[in-house]
Amino acid sequence: MNGNAPDGSLTYVGGVFGFQEEVNQNTSLVVFPGTPVEFLGVSRGLVETDNWDWAVYGQATADLADWLSLTAGLRYTEEKKGLDRTLLEPLNTQAPVAVSFQGSETFSAWTPMASLAAIAPEDWLDGWLAPLSLDHLMGYFTFAEGFRGGGFNGNARSLEAAQPFEPEFVDSFEVGFKTIALDRQISMDLSLFLADRSNMQVPQVVTMECGPDDPPDCLPSADVLITNAGEASTRGFEWEAEARPIDGLQITASVGYADSRYDDFPNAENAITGEPQNRSGERIPFSPLWQTHVAVQYSFEVSFPGPAWLQGWLTPRVDWSFESTVENFAPELTQLTQPSYDLVDIRLSYDFADDRTQIAFWGSNLTNEEYFKDSLALQTPVLGTAIRYYEAPRAFGVELSYRF
Numbered sequence: 384m385n386g387n388a389p390d391g392s393l394t395y396v397g398g399v400f401g402f403q404e405e406v407n408q409n410t411s412l413v414v415f416p417g418t419p420v421e422f423l424g425v426s427r428g429l430v431e432t433d434n435w436d437w438a439v440y441g442q443a444t445a446d447l448a449d450w451l452s453l454t455a456g457l458r459y460t461e462e463k464k465g466l467d468r469t470l471l472e473p474l475n476t477q478a479p480v481a482v483s484f485q486g487s488e489t490f491s492a493w494t495p496m497a498s499l500a501a502i503a504p505e506d507w508l509d510g511w512l513a514p515l516s517l518d519h520l521m522g523y524f525t526f527a528e529g530f531r532g533g534g535f536n537g538n539a540r541s542l543e544a545a546q547p548f549e550p551e552f553v554d555s556f557e558v559g560f561k562t563i564a565l566d567r568q569i570s571m572d573l574s575l576f577l578a579d580r581s582n583m584q585v586p587q588v589v590t591m592e593c594g595p596d597d598p599p600d601c602l603p604s605a606d607v608l609i610t611n612a613g614e615a616s617t618r619g620f621e622w623e624a625e626a627r628p629i630d631g632l633q634i635t636a637s638v639g640y641a642d643s644r645y646d647d648f649p650n651a652e653n654a655i656t657g658e659p660q661n662r663s664g665e666r667i668p669f670s671p672l673w674q675t676h677v678a679v680q681y682s683f684e685v686s687f688p689g690p691a692w693l694q695g696w697l698t699p700r701v702d703w704s705f706e707s708t709v710e711n712f713a714p715e716l717t718q719l720t721q722p723s724y725d726l727v728d729i730r731l732s733y734d735f736a737d738d739r740t741q742i743a744f745w746g747s748n749l750t751n752e753e754y755f756k757d758s759l760a761l762q763t764p765v766l767g768t769a770i771r772y773y774e775a776p777r778a779f780g781v782e783l784s785y786r787f
Contacts, residue, residue: 397441406432410470426472430537433465433487442496454498461491462532468545484545486535492550496527519563529553531584536608548609553580571624576617583612585648585667588712588760590657607712607760613647615667631682639674643667654713654760665714673707673723685733695735702728711758718769724754736785743782751777 385396410428442456470482503512503520512520531551539545559574589608619641626634644666651662666672680700687694704726711719727750732743759770 392446393443395441395443398439400438400440401435402437403435404432405434406430408432426470428470429468431467432537433467434463436460436462436532450502450504452500454496454500456496458494459491460494460530460532461489463487463489464532464534464547466535466537466545468537468539482539482545484539486545486547488533488535488547490532490550492530492552494528494530496525498523498525515564516566517562517564518567520560521562522560523558525555525557527555529555533584534609536606539606539608548584549582549611551580551582551584551611553578555579568628569624569626571622573620573622575620578617580615580617581613583615583645583667584609585612586712587652588654588716589652610651612645612651612662613649615643615645615648617641617643617667617670632679633681634677634679636677637675640672641670642672643670654716662713666710668710668712668714671707671709671723673705676702676704678702692736695733695738698730698732698734700730700732702726702730712760716760716769719758719760719771721755724752725750726752739786741782741784743784744780745782746777746779748775748777 384398385394387394408430410426410430412425413427414425438458438460440456440458442454444452444454446452465487467485468482469484500521500523503517508517508520529552531553533548533550535547536545555576555578557574557576559572561570561572563570586607587610589606589610619639621637621639623637624635628634644664645662646664648662648665651660652658653660678700680698682696682698685695685697705723707723709721710716711721714720726748728745728747729749730743730745732741734741753773753776755771755773757772759772
């Protein structure tokens with residue numbers, strides 16, 4: 384539902400949301416399936432998930448003046464997470480039932496937001512701001528509270544590890560401005576942000592020691608489980624700009640800086656030794672400090688003898704991006720630290736047939752950087768191994784597309 388006041392000074396939106404899912408996943412590992420010896424399978428696993436959530440929300444924007452508006456909203460969310468997991472190991476005669484767990488939890492939260500936006504009046508742009516040649520200038524401040532429901536570690540191999548983790552909350556603050564200048568040849572956005580998290584959900588390599596009921600030759604196991612850190616915060620800024628100085632030329636650039644750290648995480652675990660470790664003050668894994676991107680493209684019309692449908696536009700484009708060092712899972716896993724790297728991509732496209740057809744030649748990762756985006760540290764405490772999943776090396780290709 385949405386609408387506005389008769390004089391247009393107030394607009395509003397409200398609604399309800401619902402979601403439900405039931406998933407049955409067979410995680411068995413068997414040998415010779417469909418044969419009489421199938422019962423000797425290495426493991427028999429079944430994971431049943433039963434989740435639902437619903438929410439009701441409302442938001443309104445009021446024009447306090449011609450140049451000032453206030454937006455406020457509120458949402459109530461309720462989530463239910465249900466998990467039933469069974470893992471049998473028929474060949475393990477001492478403990479054939481490796482995991483048997485059933486649990487259900489419901490999480491709920493009220494999450495508000497508010498935003499204040501101010502647009503510079505025309506007399507300001509033509510007056511004391513005239514030397515800046517601004518066409519548009521808007522400043523804003525936003526506060527929002529976010530909520531991520533808790534849940535269960537569905538891949539846990541023990542009852543202890545399968546216990547639920549708590550919801551995560553974040554209070555985010557952002558202040559910034561958006562501007563257009565020089566007869567719309569340049570646009571630029573800048574924002575400063577702060578996000579304070581409580582009960583942050585963190586993937587951790589956790590060592591599960593053998594218990595008193597395990598066989599004497601039991602070996603410790605390791606799981607990557609979601610756990611809750613105490614407090615964490617992210618501070619940084621984002622800057623984006625686009626310039627069109629001449630017809631056909633487009634230059635875009637962006638810079639992002641985010642310093643993400645644990646403020647309070649005393650109950651962490653060393654990813655190699657399994658010993659207790661206080662990670663307060665450490666950087667949050669999977670988060671680069673710097674990210675930048677620059678792209679330049681120039682489109683120009685191509686005319687040559689031949690049918691009219693072959694006439695079109697040629698666009699060469701170059702992209703450069705940079706990402707600073709990223710630590711995956713934990714800093715002590717030095718083999719899972721991805722050093723900073725640069726990527727350079729190129730593309731040459733030709734649009735014709737009323738801009739409905741395009742043929743493009745492209746090249747990616749021209750400097751042939753070796754870098755990985757995903758990794759796995761499941762067996763690091765037990766076997767001393769870690770896995771890196773590398774992205775594609777230097778590649779070239781051609782694309783042909785048609786829009787109906």
